[in-house]
Each structure stands twice: as C-alpha cells, then as structure tokens.
Amino acid sequence: MLLLPMSCILLMCLFLTSSFPFPIKASFNLSLPHQHSHPQSVVNELQRKVNISLSRRELLSKDQACLTGNPIDDCWRCDPNWAANRQRLADCGIGFGRDALGGKGGQIYTVTDSSDSNPSNPIPGTLRHAVIQDEPLWIIFSADMTINLRHELIFNSFKTIDGRGANVQITGHGCITLQYVSNIIIHNIHVHHCKPSGNTNIRSSPTHVGFRGISDGDGISIFGARKIWIDHCSLSYCTDGLIDAIMGSTGITISNSHFAHHDEVMLLGHDDKYMPDKGMQVTIAFNHFGEGLVQRMPRCRHGYIHVVNNDFTQWEMYAIGGSASPTINSQGNRYTAPSNPDSKEVTKRVETNENDWSDWNWKTDGDIMVNGAFFVPSGAGASAQYAEATSLQPKSAGQIDQLTMYSGAFGDPRDNGDLYPGFNGGGTVTGSSKGKNVPGSSSGGDDGNIFGMIFGGGSSHAPPPSPSSFIIHFN
Template sequence: MVSQGTNFVLWHFILAIVIVIFFTPKLSYAKQSKLMGLKMNMIDNCWRKNPEWRRYRQQLATCSVGYVGKMINNIGNDLIYYKVTDPNDDPITPKPGTLRYGASVIQGKVWITFQKDMNIKLMKPLLISSFTTIDGRGVNVHIANNACLMIFKATNIIIHSIRIHHCKAQAPGMVMGPNGKVIHLGLVDGDAIRLVTASKIWIDHNTLYKCEDGLLDVTRGSTDITISNNWFREQDKVMLLGHDDGYVRDNNMKVTVVYNHFGPNCNQRMPRIRHGYAHVANNLYLGWMQYAIGGSMGPSLKSEGNLFIAPKVGSKEVTWRKIGNTSGDKWEFHSVRDAFENGASFVVTKGGRVPKPNYSKEQGFKVADVKYVKSLTRSSGAFQCSRAFIC
C-alpha cells in the first residue's frame, strides 16, 4: 500500500520532470548561444532571447538605441496589425494584402508582417507612412530589381529584416504618397532606402547590396536616425549622410551607426557625412577601395570601438576629406578605441575636442570593447529564420 506521503513525493517528482521537459529549451537558450560563440549586442539581446518573440513582436520597439531613442510611439492599444499576403504592386491604387497598401494607404500605427517568403518588385518607390513598422522576421522578403524604399516627410518608422537590392533609378510619375493620397514624385535615384526630411527612423537588420546609386541616403534635414545591425555589401557608394554641400539645414542632423557589417566589395561612403554629426560605433569594416569614412563641410564624427580591416591592396587609410573644403579647420573626426588591421590608419583632427553624442537616457548605450566586434556583428543583415529555432 502506497502512503499519501509517497504519492505526494512522486507527484512532485513527475511535475519536476514535466517542467524540465517543457521549459529547459527556453532556459538554456543563453547557454546555447554561448556554446555557439555568440555574444549578442544589446539591441539583439533585448528581444532575441525570448523564444516566443513571434507572439510578442512589438517588444522590438523597446530595443532601439542611439539617436532614434525608443520606438514606443509605434506600439500601443491602437496598433493596427497588417499582414502582407500578395507580392504584387500597384503604385496608384494598391490592393489590400499588398505591401504598399499597408505602408502607404493605412494611416496610424501599423505593424506589417509577411505571410510567407516573398520577392516584391515595386513599380514605383514605396513611400512609407509615419508610425509604420515593416517587420520581415521569420520569412525571407526581397524587395529588388526595380524601385525601392523612400521615407518622405515622415516620422517614427522601423524597417527590419528585409533584403533590398538591385534598386534602379525611377522616372517622375504618380504614386501613392505617405498620407494615403496620390502625389507626383520627381526623378528618384536608385537607392535602397532614401530618407528625405524624415525623423526618428530606425533601420535595423537589413541586407542591402548592388543598387544603381547608393544603399542608404539620409538627406534634406533628416535627423534622429539609428542605423544598426545591417549588412552592406557589393556597392560603390554605401551610405550618404547629408544632402549636399550647400544644404546647411543638415547641420542639425544626428545619426547613430552601430553594429553594422560593411563589406565585402564596398568602395566608399561608410558613411560620407556633410554638415551634421554621426556616432559610428562597434561596426566591422571588411575592406574598402577608396575610403571607409569621409565627408565635407565641417562634419563632426566620433568613431568608437570599430574594427577596420584594410584591403590587401589599395588604400589603407580609413578617412577622406574633400579637397578644397573651405571648412577644413572645423573638421571633427576622432577615433576612440578603434582597432586597425592589415595596415589600416585613421587621420584624426589634431588638437580638437572629441565630440560626444550627448545621448539622452533612453538613447544611450555602452560601446563594447573592439575585441567583441566580430561577435556583435555576426548576425548583421536580414535573419535566416526557421520555425524550429529562434532568429
């Protein structure tokens, strides 16, 4: 005869086994990551360790750092959930289920996901409305082979885990605008993502390559931008911060460039900055042809904790300054705790102060030691996800 005490002990033993079976994968994920040699950066660490991230996608909005701050304006009880089911595109009268309908027609807080893997060929640039999140996690989404993305006079936008490539210049024409109304759009260069008079924009974990013009332009008074965890490769002109030498409004531009992977086969502009300020931290530079970081019109830049691996042949110098720049004495290019391999070198501004980012509490983050950069950028670019394992 089995006593009640024995039953009690047995029941607790069985319960313990059930808990181990069902919850050990969640509890051991951090250990699995260490075994894989993966040291997550603080953005990824904020959401990737949650094995239920698909159920709590909006957690991502609390994970951003740098000048964009936290993206809490993109979430809330009034959030509209929209799923892209149709890869086709109509630039003037987009149909429900298409990406353009969710990104341009629907107004308010919109969180866009994708039903399945998709190759989307945009007929005209996609103008994204304010308070929109495009979340490609869990599927492989390509926007390629024609028009690509534009953020025009909009704010509070997240673009996450999309592959954007082979973007082509576009002739002037009519297109659905970011306010849900058809507008006339002028000539557009073949950029992967172009920001025009935009603010509070977070571009995270995208893969961008092989576009006619550049991969990412931040222009015409755009500010409060964070560019993180992206993989930029196979491109001549990579990233432009500041419209042109004469556009002095870009003096107020503030951009954080962090945890990105540049290369292979990138030539220049990682970034090229005019007028404004950029904090470039914990990025991996896998070679360049002309230069990695450059600019004109007296920009300010703090390069901190980056790993610069110079190409075997060609330029070893990281920086470039426009010849004949009348603001040459106002340059503020500083290198702090960077590492240089294969003969790479960095010409800094002499005798000047190192410009600080002056982040607010919600923007601030700790720049890691450069020895961790390869681990911190190992997952850069759009994710390869599976149902069996977390991104």
C-alpha cells in the same frame, strides 16, 4: 508663464556652454526642431547598454545561450515567444533613432500579396497598401516573398516592416522612400537591385495621389524625415546609394545591417550649403561592411555621426568621408584596409584643404586598425581632452565578431559570393564592375540553419502572431 529677459537667457546659455570642457560643434546647434541637444549623452547611453549586455552574457552564458552581448538582439531574441509580442522590438532601439516607435500600439497587418501592379491604387494585402495607411501598423509577412516594385514605395508615418520569420526581398524600381515622415522601423528585409523610376502618379496616403519625378535608385531614401530605425537589413546592388539621409533628416539609427557589392554606400547630408543638415544626428552601430564596397561608409556633411562597433572588412577608396565640418565619433570599430597601398587611410576629407578641415571634430577611440589601416583625427578628436570627455568607453573592438555575428537579414551568408544567386531583376553592379549587368549564375554560400536557430523548427515562414492581436489579413 514666467518670461525671462534676454540677458538672463544669454547668461544661462553661457553657463551651460562653459560647463563642458571640450567643443562638440553640433551639440548646441539646434537647427532642427527634433534633434538632441546633447548628442554626447546619447553616445554614453549607447555605450552603457552595450557594456551591460556584454557583462550579462559573460555572467549568464552557461544558462542563456541566446545572449550575444548585442543590446538590440538580446532585448528580444531570448524570448521563445517573441512572435506573440512582436512589438517588443520597438523598445529595443539604441542611439539617435532609439525613439522611433514604428507601428507600436497599432494593428498587425499581414502582407499576403507580393504584387505591385498599381502604385496609384494599391491592392489590399500588398506591402504598398500597408505602408500608406494613416494609422500606426505593424506589418508582417505571411510567407517568403520577393516584392518587385514598379515605382517608389512611399511610406506614411508610424509604420514597422517586420520581416522576422520570412525571407523578404524588396527590389525593382525606386525602392523605399521615407519622405517627410516620422517613426519608421524597418527590420529584417533584403533591399537590392534598385533602379531609378518615376514620372508617374504614386499614392502616398489613402487620400493623396501625387506625381513623382525620377527617383535616384536608392535602396532606402530618407528625405526630411525623423525617428528612423533600420535594423538587420541586407542591402546591395542599387543604382545610387544603399541608404541616403538628406534634407534635414535626423534621429536615425542604422544597426545590425550588412552592406555589400556597391560603390557609394551611404550618404548623410544633402549639400555642403544646406545648413539644416547641421542638425542631423545618426548612429551607425554593429553593422558589417562587406564584399565589393568602394566608398561612403558613410560620407557625411554637417551633423553628428556616431560610428560604433562596426566591422569594416573591405573598401577600395576609403571607409568614412565628409565635407562641411561634420562631427564624426568613431569608437570601437574594426577597420581592415585593402591590399592597395594607396587606400590604407580610413578617412577622406572630400575636396577640402587641410587648413580648412584641421578643426573638424573627427575622433577615433578604441578602434582596431588591420592591415595598415589608419584614421586621421582632427579638431578636438586629435586631442586627449576629447577622448577623456567620454567617461564610458565603448566595448573593445576585439569583440566585434560577437557583436556583429548576426548582421544583415537573418539567414544570410557572410561575404561568400553573390547574396542573390539566380536573381535576374536587373540593376547595376558598382565598384570594379560598375555599369555591367548583374550576373545571375553565381551561387551563394550557406551559413547554416540560422532561421532554425533563431526562429525554431527550421521554418522560414512567419510565426503566427499572438491570438489576442487584432490582425488585418487580406486574401
């Protein structure tokens, strides 16, 4: 092996650094072993895929009515036999979480039992039994089901939860925990009314049961994890965050999801003093931030956060916040400000003086500001040089309706009252009614027969997998 003297290595680093005309602090701060060394190249690749998908839709729209211009959906939805090749979804990722394999290459595991009676010794056929296995698994559901968890649902690595074709709701105590794992895909499920739990033994693998303290009540908790992709999920009404990613997590994409009825929506970064989070890289794309949201869409610490082509329709305090000098790249989003004249600003630097945050790289590029919304850029984001450094532009925010038309779990109504009418699973409502019990009598809207349009035949049951697939099926 050829060993270079330290002086040569330093000269090479100086040359590489000098070839980039603008500063992106996170680019060469390799504090985590799995972060991407050039995040701007990931941004450019995402933009390229969006532009290709939208161009293809314009050229083929007469013959391909299924095309939306959304590169994730167009990757699999146009195949009428997608259910025979479910694992194709793993090839459709974008952004920093695009390498998440999930259970690709593994067996198909069909969840047939919605119970969660014994977290330390889960029953075969339950979701808990599926997610703790050591081998890669592609997990599907035999029918519509609501899984009311007793405690945290702790995942093992290389798992896909694929809720396509079924109405799958995860609720109850603890909800989803991705701790020190990698290669997870969570697709087309509802996560709501999650509450703290713990001080009990929970199995995390076939060979390990451990004692767990009290959880926060997050919808999805990402803790020291990498290669995570959350797509087409609907999240609301949790005690703490809807999605929190902390403690050195990286390689994450959150896409096509619907967030509603919550205060602190999304936290990215553990603590201002926790330096490993400088390596956090997260893509937030094609999401709909809807009814009853207050703040943190997301709230960032350190790291590089790419917020692209999302629809922010409501907030009470702010949309995007941060501390500890995160890099925030906001491109092609639509920000609709509330009527409150004191809440028009999209951005918030949390407990930081302007002298300290003026050099943070916060960029707005091609965003649409509605109803008086405004974004305060800083650092390189405030200069033309930063904007010119991105040669491939995101698609116009004027196409947000098209790009986010199926955000959330398929079949959900879009901002039309309570998504879970009649639900009495507990939890708290955050925001203007924070701390009150969730009412169970309101009725949700109907956005048409989305399941019939997407999955055919109007059936909400899971389509059968390929006959050639090896299936784990428990009765």
